[in-house]
Amino acid sequence: MAASELDLEEPAEVDHIHDVAAARLRGTRQRYTSGRRALVRQLHDLHGPATISELQDGGSDSSTSSLYRNLAILEQCGVVHRVVAVDDTTRYELSEELSGHHHHLVCRNCGRVADLTLSDDVELALARAADQASRTSGFRVAAHNLEMVGTCEDCDPETA
Amino acid sequence: MAASELDLEEPAEVDHIHDVAAARLRGTRQRYTSGRRALVRQLHDLHGPATISELQDGGSDSSTSSLYRNLAILEQCGVVHRVVAVDDTTRYELSEELSGHHHHLVCRNCGRVADLTLSDDVELALARAADQASRTSGFRVAAHNLEMVGTCEDCDPETA
DNA sequence: TTACCTGCAAATGGTTTGCATCCCA
């Protein structure tokens, strides 16, 4: 990307994401403040869901309580999605509506989480499995999450 | 099942599970106490992963700290598996080695979690997806968890 | 007779909340 080194946004998708976020907040009489905008921007730039402390280390200058509050508010309006991975840490990412449908790779050693997009035929198989589960279980299945658990390249002794 | 109404075990699988648990503990110089045995029995009898308070309500007479300690110890020797569902509650179940490979249905309203077994062809598709992810991502994928999220019959307004 | 196990109570740590202040629509 040839974008500016500064904090200016890359126009295309990011602007759209900001527009959606602002609209969603306006809908409930809330404001798209600079802190919230920075948060959304940060979540967009990352390659996978981030923990609170990763967000703070990543340059967020909001207080911890504001981070939690804003993430909760953005989650309520469907802009942010909360993820709890096997290592028990809570992470946040943009909602699939904004980031596209995907799944996660989780490192069982360091807790790192990366996004993973499945091929269409696997997604189709999952959708059919969801239908079948709806029919046989009494649950009305609305979504599915797949987590592939393993060891990332940094933690894999075989790779080193 | 025509087993006794009392607390006597059903011989078949449960005995095997107790045997495995006892052996695993012995391997690390630990004891299969009555509290641990009761815990394993309780986890076996339930239809899905249970929370600490469900275990306590379900008749466990161990102290809370012993419950946590024993679940951690049993997890370390591969008898118990910890699950964190979307609603943030930590749950425990017998490991897949003892309960068989399965996935979970989660009610996004009440947090209830039920076991779900997928058809072989879906499992095959997932295994292939895991292979592909291993090849393309740098992660060495060792396991996968699928969570179907929806509304259980008790919480579904359409069903009522 | 040494370990291991248990229960109680205190400590921990991530997350939430109360409150006073700040600030934008």
Next chain:
DNA sequence: TGGGATGCAAACCATTTGCAGGTAA
């Protein structure tokens, strides 16, 4: 200029840990 937003510090709550008995091998 009023209602939301923020920061700080205190509160909360699930989980962990220290310690002083118990208990089994």
